[in-house]
Every structure is written in C-alpha cells, then in structure tokens.
Amino acid sequence: MKRREFLKKSGCALTMLGLATQIHHFGLMSALAQKMQDQSTPPNDYKALVCIFLNGGNDGNNTVIPNHNDSSVSNYSVYYNARNPQGLAIPQNQLLPISVPRMGGLTYGLHPALGPQTQNGTTIVNNGIYELWAQGKMAIVTNVGTLIQPTTRQQYLNRTVPIPYQLYSHSDQIAQFQAGRSDQIVSFGWGGKISDLRTSQDNPNALVPMITSVAGGELFTLGQLTLPLSIASAPTPLNQVLLLQGFGTSTADIERRNAFNQLRSFDRNNQLVAAASNITEQAIQASNALQSYQEVTVTFPNTTLGNQLKQVARMIKKRNDLGVNRQIFFCQLGGFDTHQNQVSAHSSLLTQVSQAMRAFYDEMVVQGIANKVTQFWLTEFNRTFNPAGSGSTVGSDHAWGNHLIVIGDAVAASDFYGINTSNGTPFPTLTFNGPDDADSGSNARGRWIPSTSVEQFAATLAKWFGVPDSDLPTVFPKITNFPIRDLGFLVNS
C-alpha cells in the first residue's frame, strides 16, 4: 500500500484490515521518502538523536564561564564584576576547569553541578558529565541562537536585516528552536521534518514511528506527515506505556475489543474523527510492538529527566525488535526560567541534567552504541548577563545567544564549536553594550547576538544522522542563508 493510495482512501471509509495494514509500517507515512526508497537500500547501522530540551531558557552564562585571566578576551574578572554584586557569580574555585583548544588552550569553567555530587559523603548515582570533557566526548557549541541570516550588531540595531519574530518570548523562541526556522510560524518541527523525509528510506520495516517523545507531543516531534510515538517516562514499565486496560478473554470482551478497533474505520469523512482515530490506531499498533522489553543495565537517577532518559534507553535496547535503524527522541525538563531564586534552582536543575545524561551515556556504552547515539541540548534562549534582583532571590531575565552541550562518542573532540563572534573567537564578548550585546545604552543587560544559528547547529546533527546535504533546505529552509552547514562537532565512526 502506497501513501498515495492511503491518502486517497483516507477521505472515505476504510475497512479495518486496510487501515491496520496501512498504518502498520510507519515507513509509509512519507511521500517524499517514498520517491527515494527506490534509489537505495536502508542503512546497515543504527543511529539515534536524543534531544534534551531545557525549558524556560537555561542560563548559559552560568553554565560555561571564562576561567582565565587573559584580558584579550572576556576573562573571569569580567564575569565576576558583572554578576557578583547581585550575588549571581560562581566563585572561581568552584568552577570545573576545561581546557579549550579553539580558545588557544585557555581554561574555561563549567558549572559545578555538572561534576560529581555528593550527598552525605557518597557520590550520588554517577560522576556527572564533566568527566566526559576530558575523555573527548563533550562538545560545546557556543553562542547559538535564533537567526534568519548572519547578523552583526549594527545590522541588528539598525534593523537592516530580518530579525526572528518575538525575541525573548518563551513560546516563540521555543517554537523557533524546535521548528528550525525563525522567519515564520510553522506547525511542524525539525525532528518531525527529518522523520517525514527519512522514515521510508531508513526504517522501512519499523513497527514504531521514527520519533519517540517521552515529554508529550511537542512541536519538535511533529512532522507534516508523520506523528511521534508519545509515551510515559519511567518508572512506568515500557510494556505498560500503551496498555489498554479492561479487556479479558471472555467472548464478550473479545467482541468488545474488536468493535473498539473497528469503530476507528467508520465516519472517516469527518476529519476530526479521522485524526483522532489515526492517532489511536498508531497507539494500538505500537502497543502491540511493546509487549515486552529488557531492563537497562545502568542505574538511572529517579528524577524527571532520569526517568525520561531511562525510557529512551529501554526503547533503544529494543531497537532490533522494533525494526528501527534511525530514531529521534525528545526529552524535556522545565524550570529553567529562573527569574528569581536562581542560585539553588539552577544548581539543582543542572545536577539533574548532568546525572541523567551521564547515566544515559554509560548505558549506551554498555549497549555498545555510544558512538551511534548523540545527546544534545536545546533551550529557547540564554539569560541576561546582568542579574535580575539581588541577594538571596537573585535571578536573570530572557536573553538570546546561548551555549549548547552535545554528548556522545561521535563528538569529534572536546572543544568549543560554532561561528566566530566579532572578537574572532566563538565565545562572545561579555560586555554590556559591547560588540555582542543586542542591548544598547547605559541600561544594556547583556543579551548576546548569536553568531551561530539554530539551523547550523541542528543541520550538523541532521547531517550526521544521515540527512543528505541536498535535503537540508527542506528541513531548514533558511539554512541557505548561512555559508557553513556543518560545524564539525560530530564525526562518523
């Protein structure tokens, strides 16, 4: 059954058998991919992208910090002087030092929450992601943000280039990060677009969609043609996430279940009814594929993100049964909108992120595919370099360009990546009303104009995942405005 026929029929009543057959193989959901299916065979390896969305806008200015005294670029005292008076600076002796080749070997510092944490004298769960820097498994892509084309400060202040709609607004910046474009509102995300393009080609025999979300049907996961699998996170067992309750083995129950299934093939001329039926049908099909699973080996922290990534790891462990060669996962942790009480809140959020990502990385090592599974951050914006409020309740407000962490054995080398800012390095100049500040005047608060676009960051991931260069503009329409599409932080191995 071809997609063309499926869509043709979807306007009229389908037999149940027909419906089940059509939706059974999710590869059939992409028309564009259908064309390409004749051209080559499915990949013979497995790859997965794991998106971790830090909802609310992670304070990148307190995540990656200058930890040197070189005054030719922004150094620790620049940071300290800007943030310490209100109580938002992290003391230098607490920073986790990293040596950055791209910065001429200068030392930077990570937020201490990304390192080992102890509780009552013992390390909790694992050592966090900091160790992975020294092992060459962590890339930091600096000063990434929403852009429509490369934008200088003069261009921004004079509005001589198009600017992303509604900067500093949560919902709009989330939408732009997840859609992979900042020039207009669209109703699908770049994960979903990749799924549209690649499902038939890469997962022709899959029993589940290419995308699984353990954090709801967010824009990132929505394709124009394909839908994500959306399931509960751990501790719900994987074989219960889509379990239909209340059916026994009596004749009447079997008959009721048959009717329950068959009703979805009726009244399909009503499009809202058909849409609901399609989603439910997809759930029932996936439910059949998830009747058993094997538990993961590594201990995951019992946290929101820990449990999400644990469920992802279970799905990955089941990849051969599910017939998937390429998968995209969406996880999300909220609470990063730290307008107030940031010091303790941010620390505890980053601890959670670090512990969960490390557990997941370790599990991928155990599963032997750490070089095939790449975790990456998205977050809608950075926060103002100038703190909001002061003292014990100090926080920060919405800003722009930010630093994003990528983890996996596919990482080329631990380093900073991204397009150089005005200072000739990829790390912005941390000066109010300075060369990288979108704010101007005496009240400028430090909102860095991104030097690298979301599209460039995402396209690097997409290319590694197997999206051909020629298809990148389909996924990221404005990537053509940016000369560099591969930031080089991932390699195939």
Place this chain on the structure above:
Amino acid sequence: MKTCKLLILALSLVFFIVARAQDDPNPDSPTPILISHSDSTRTLSVSAKSWRGNLPKEVVRSFPYGTEIVIFVTNLDLLPDEGANAFRVYIQDAKGREFRLPVLEMRPVKGIDWIYGLIVQLKDEVGYWQEGPEQGDVLMRVSWRGLTSNRTRLSIGFVGGKIEDDPGAKPTPAPLEPPKKIQETEYVGYRWSGDRMRFLQQATFGPTKALDNRIRRIGIRAWLEEQFNAPYPTIPYPDLPLMPSNPPSDCNGNQNDVPDNPPDCYRQRYGMYSAQKWFYQEAFYGEAQLRHRVAWALSQIWVISGTDIQQSSHMIAYFQVLARNAFGNWRQLMYEMTLNPGMGEYLDMARSTKNNPNENYAREILQLFNVGLFMLNPDGTYQRDAQGNLIPTYDQNVVNNFTKVFTGWSFCEDTARCPNRTPGAVNFKDPMLLRPQNHDLTAKTLLNYPGSDSTRNIPACTNCSNSAAIETYANNSLNQALDNIYNHPNVAPFISRILIQHLVTSDPSPAYVARVAATFNANRSNPRQLKEVVKAILLDPEARGNVKTEPNYGKLREPVQLLTNLARQFDVMSADRTTISDGVLTSVTSPSGQVAFMAPSVFNYYPPDFVIPGTTLNAPEFAIYTTGTAIARANMVNTLVFSRINTNSSGVTHGTSLSFSDLEALAAADPTSNQLLDELNWRMMNGNMSAEMRNRIITAVNAVPSSNPLRRAQTAVYLIATSSQYQIQR
C-alpha cells in the same frame, strides 16, 4: 454528612420560574447547495475576470492553479451582514489532500437573488502543503454555519484525472425559483432534541436529563437568562487559611510527632487538593453551570498554574476573579487580574520594581491575554502587508515600556488596607498593593494603533514628591495602560475566537468570529459585556442546529470535560453512592495530559493555534492527544464505566462512581439492544450516530448475555465514550 444530605436536597429542588420558549427560533440553517452543470456534477464556474455578474454558460473548462474563479451557491438564508467570510471553500485532490481556498467576495447573481456567486482563488489558503494540488479534476465543497454542501467537480490544469464523485452524487443545476422558507409552526418548548444536547455540551460541563427536560420546556434563551442570574457557586468555595511560614504542628504533613488532624489536613488546607475537589464538585453539581464553564475557559486564557501557585487558597482567590467577571466587563477583568496576587506571583509582577523590572507579565498580558502577536482583521484573520507578511502588533520596546508601568505592586501587607492579611503568611487573597518607592516614574510609550493617541503616551511624573502623589500617578498609569491594551482592535476578535474555540468549535468561520467580536465591541462599556459575548457565541447560527454536517466542525473534548460529561450523563455519586462525589479526580485525568489548575505553563495545556499533524485542521485540544494519551483516555473511560474511584485506605475520601441503572432497565426490556442504542445515540451523540457505528456496537453489546443487562449497558457506553466519534464534541 448532614451538609451532604442537605446539598442533595438542594440539588434536587426544581426551579419554579415559569418561562416559555417562544423566543427561540428554529435553530437549523438550510444546507448550502453548490451549483453544478445541469447534466453532470461539474461545478458551474467562470473565471472571475470574465464574470459579468450573471449565471455563466455551462462550459467544460479547466482553470490554471492560482487563478480566481466564481462558483455559485444557493439555498442560503443570510443575515444582513453575512458575506464572503461566512463561507469556506475546500477542494480535495486525487491524492486525497484537502485544500482550503481563500473566499474573496460574495455577490448575488444579477436578477436571481437566491443564487450567490463566490469568488475564490485556486490557492492553498492555509499554506500547509508545500506544493499545490494534483492537477486534473478535484472535488469542491462549500461550508457554511457548520453545514457542508454537496461536492462538485472542478478541473485544475486539465480536465480529467482520477477522482471519483461521491456515492450518489447528482447534478445540482441552478434552481429557477427561490428556495422555500422553512415554515414556522406554533409549538411549545424547544423541540430540537439534537440541538438541546449540543447546546448543553457547549454551555455546561455535560448534559443531564433534568437539564434537558428543563430546556425542552423553557427553551435555550430563557435558560440562558436564568443562568446569567443564577447564584454561584452551589458548592461553597473552600475557605482556607493562608499557610504561615511555620504551619501548625497538627497540620504540617506530619513533620513532627504531633499527628495531623484530620490526617490529610496538610494537603486539604495548603495544597491544590481542595481547589481541585471543589472545581469538580461544582462542575458535577453546580446550578450555575454556564458561569463555571466560562470561568474555566477564562482560566485557560489568563493562565496561572498550581505548579507555582501551590496553595488552594491562592488559586481560589484567582478563580473568584474569573468567575465574578465571567459575565462582566473585560476591562474590569483585566484590572482585577493584573492586581491578583496569584497572577502577580506566577508572572513575577509582584517583584518587578523600577530598579529590577521583570518583563514577564507585560509580555503575556499582550501576547496571550489580549492582543496576540500579529495584527488581526475584525473577523480574526491575519492582516498582511504589501509583501504578504504578517504585521507584528508590538516589539520589545513596547514590552519594556509596559514593564515600567507594571512596576511597584506587590503582596498586600498593610493592615489597614488588606482585610485578609495574615501575619507570617504571604497575602494571596487581597489585590496587590503599590509600594510607591518601587514604581517607575519615567515616561512610557505604549501600543501604537489607529486611535491610540489618547492612551499611548504616559508622561514622566512631574509632581511625585510624596507617596500619595506617586500612588495617584501609578494608578492612573496602570489604568491608562490597560485602556491602551483594551482599546486595541485585536482584543475583540482575539478573545472572541478563543472563547468560541473553548465552547463550540475549534475552527470557527471568520464571519462567526466577526459577529461575536462585534458584540464584544458594541458592549465595551457595558458592565455585563461578557454576558452578551457568551450569548452571541452560544446563539450564533454556526453554534446552533439540530445536525452539523461540516466534516471539520466541532472540537476534541479535553480530558477534564470528557470526564465531567460522562459523570453528569450517568448520575455521578460517591463510590458507595450514598453521597456526592468528593471530586478527588486529578489522578484520573492526569495520564490523559490534563490536571485541573495545573497547566504546564502560561501557554495553557494546549495552544489555540495548534494544527493536527498530517492535516490542515486547527484543533487546540489535539496538542494533548497523542499515542500515549489516546490510550489513557480509553483507560479513564474503562475505570469510570466498569469500575469506580474507590475511597482511599485512610477513608478520608468518598470516591466517585457512575450509575447506569436507567440504561440497564432499557437493556433488560429490549434484548435487541435497539432501545439502549437509541437512548445513547441521543444522549451522547446528539442523535447523529452513523448506522454502521450503531450496528457494530449492537453486535458487540449482544455478545454479552442478555441475562446481564448492566454489562450490556456498560459495554455500549464504553464503546461510545472511547470512540473518536464521541471524543469529538460536535
């Protein structure tokens, strides 16, 4: 226990007001007919350029994609101001994709005033599909007031291609005579049973037999008048103390040796538990259903969430503002919401000061609560500039300026002015109070739009030498800023459309939005403005009608309302059925993606502009309809129908159960199950269940032994309630 019994007594009392339904006209609109050639189902059409206003000759022709053409519709009964934006025109191509075409103009045909020409452009109005339709023949239809026309054939690019007519399609040539008006007969009561049920799903938390009987007797207009004046709430608001910084030792979640008394004191008093319980009990048993329903809709616009606002007393103070103003004036609601401490905490206005301003509230009062991001036409469609781009309503600078206006207010802690102040607790009950020293005294420049001259500029304060002067300046500034927002031309269509989406249908026609928005604007200074708006929404011809045939009409039931509709339909009571349900139901809807008063963020449970993937359908609630929640919804129905929510182990909850005894009697009386299905078809599906659905359910019901009529009734209810056909309220 005594209060519960009294409550049941009160609930079973019947109103004595005598009212009549004579004011209710026939709710049905005629079904539009798209005119074809006299000898085929080919659309009667002509290129817009060559149209002279007459009926064109019947010529078989194709039109290039992108051109403007005229098609012809009849069997309409238009309101005086009803024009092109009352219609939607769709084509379906041979690939099965549906495209919506822009409708540019509508004019009656010269000399034939019962036939109208619609000028449409062959263009994908929604812009969802990246390419145009498959060339060749397509099927076209016209939709009006939730009713769809027949489909006729139109050729794009060339004549021919592989698309089949609808089964039974016949030519619909231009009628030579005007359509006959529906004859009005004298009657008593509101006899349209399907529309009664539809109305009750739109105006309440679910139909009941008692309400249906009442509306049959007095009609919907008289019932609405009753509702606008009905006392609220029926279940008293929980009256809870604010939590002091150190809660009392017998109510602190057992953090010491003193046992809490009662055992769940802490969550009852200081959690979201009591507010959620109250919300469900009022939804189940409240007499002022419409006010509760509208307040609930408003709570999904002016969102605050228990994720941050953690005490029921805080949430109730906020909900009271919404309920009090649900039929009141929008501007008054804006004012009270702005100074509500729950909102002040949630969106940070309570700590926004001139030296440390916070943009959060300023941004959302514009973006989410009133104006939206882009300029709208009076019918809620987007305005576009000469290049076809959307036009932003404001920029960051405007947000910064509103931020300054909103500085200086914080929690009410002045003994003389704050009646609910509790030492040691933050006052989340009284409106916020100004701290004059924290208010920004510089000049502000606000929203700019035609007519904004009188409100746009707030000058710097020149005489703010003392607190009283600052307070006067700040309050004047606040009111001027709220006027500046309220007077923005976007507010009426923006709010009208969202309210229609919550009550009636996810994708209303622009004409419907325009009618409601016009009512909003006509009542701008009416203290009961929203009463008129709600009336306009519910009495609109697009909302009313015994049958709705438009395939895109309606809305997905959100989990909370899926629950309340089933509960009210089937006599919800406590688990042992001796008293009313305790309303402890958050864990029942939670797996379906919605917990009352716990929206994940200020963007609500779902955004108003959500489009279902793989379709062009705007359907907000579908944002939380996923593979996971689809199963969870069915499991929720399973619990309600075949089981119940039991009392908890410590016995402090009463649980919830439904009853199917009346259906059981029907099933026992009629072993063919036809009576059972007739009843459920009417009660749950407004009488619109398709024959194949009905037959399939009867087969499944009759697989249950006739000796078990309860199980038969439950089987039927389960299959209907879990069906997509029921999940869509239409």
